[in-house]
Amino acid sequence: MTVQDSGKVALVTGASRGIGYGIAEALVARGDRVCITGRGEEALEEAVERLGSDRVIGVAGKAHDAEHRVVAVERTMEAFGRVDFLVNNAGTNPVFGPIAELDLDVARKVFETNVISALGFAQQTWKAWQKDNGGAIVNIASIAGVSASPFIGAYGMSKAAMVNLTLQLAHEFAPVVRVNAIAPAVVKTKFAQALYEGREEEAAAAYPLGRLGVPEDIGGAAAFLTSGQADWITGQTLVVDGGIFLNAGVG
Numbered sequence: 001m002t003v004q005d006s007g008k009v010a011l012v013t014g015a016s017r018g019i020g021y022g023i024a025e026a027l028v029a030r031g032d033r034v035c036i037t038g039r040g041e042e043a044l045e046e047a048v049e050r051l052g053s054d055r056v057i058g059v060a061g062k063a064h065d066a067e068h069r070v071v072a073v074e075r076t077m078e079a080f081g082r083v084d085f086l087v088n089n090a091g092t093n094p095v096f097g098p099i100a101e102l103d104l105d106v107a108r109k110v111f112e113t114n115v116i117s118a119l120g121f122a123q124q125t126w127k128a129w130q131k132d133n134g135g136a137i138v139n140i141a142s143i144a145g146v147s148a149s150p151f152i153g154a155y156g157m158s159k160a161a162m163v164n165l166t167l168q169l170a171h172e173f174a175p176v177v178r179v180n181a182i183a184p185a186v187v188k189t190k191f192a193q194a195l196y197e198g199r200e201e202e203a204a205a206a207y208p209l210g211r212l213g214v215p216e217d218i219g220g221a222a223a224f225l226t227s228g229q230a231d232w233i234t235g236q237t238l239v240v241d242g243g244i245f246l247n248a249g250v251g
Contacts, residue, residue, distance in 0.1 A: 003029060004031050005033075006031035006032050007031075008031075008084045008085065009076065009084050009085070010032050010033075010034045010085035010226065011083050011087070012035070012089060013037045013089050013118075014063065014089040014090030014091060015034075016043040016044045016047045016058070017043060017189070018187070018190060018215055019140060019187055020036065020087070020089040021036075021047055021215060022214070022215025022216050023138075023222040024036050024047070024219075025051060025215075025216075025219055026216070026219030026222060026223040027219075028051050028052060028055055030223060032055075032084075033079075034056045035056070035057050035058070035072065035079065035083075036058050037072050038090075039062055041060040044058040044059075045058060057075065059071060059075050059076075063091075063113055063117035063118075063121070064112045064116065072121075072124075074128075077129065083125050083128060083135070084130070085135055085136050085137070086135070088117070088121055088137070088162075089140040090117060090118075091113060091140070092110060093152060093154070094109065095110070097151055098151065099153035102154055106154065111158050114158035114159065115165060119165060126177070134176045134177060135176075136178045136230075137169060137177060137178070137179040137180075138181065138225050138226060139163075139181040140162075140181070141159045141163050141166070141183040141237060142155070142184060143184065143239060143245070144156035145159025145160040145161075145162060146163065146183055159183070163237050166235065167235050170235035178230070178234040179235065180234060180236045181238070182221050182225070182237070182238050183238065183241070184218050184240050185212075185213060185241035185244045186203065186213060187212065187213035187214060187215060187217065188213065189215060206244060206247065207241075207242040208243030208246050208247070212242070213240065221238055
């Protein structure tokens, strides 16, 4: 089946696999051209081939590297002439344990990768295209950022900052650019594997919808938030959690 070109272009960070790949896949499927980023060059090249090298390019690098952010946006503009949508998905969670014992240098690394890089990419796409031409930004937060998140406190704090960054950008970039966030629960990816590996059935049983998330669930949400159907939505955090928050009620 031939997909009609939408005429739009997206930059999706951290998209060689997992949630980022699922988002890129959804955007390509609706006709967007996409630049994906990732740390591993080989994995990135494989992702580009799977998505379609006629519509997708890859730029390898680390999200917290300012030079990489500049190059990624420049390459997108050179290849496609525009960058309508930015999806800030790149993130890290290198530590598991009580926050009282959290290494502050590790906390700084988490914030640099998860929050500062997202702001940096937003600044770059704003200057390169969106300020004068409009568009949309989607920040991938987490339910860890809107609730207590035992043993992944640094990650949770960084994702809470992502939610607030979304509000700040939405206010400042209006009316030309809409900015929203998605807060997923546990999605079946290598990144989240430690949270369900060897106990997926038990983990899924806690979800009212009876399963963990998959990257396509987040891809669909991102496609909606960057579509014309969401033209009157900005500054919002869409929780995509299989109903897990329903279990926080009394009884």
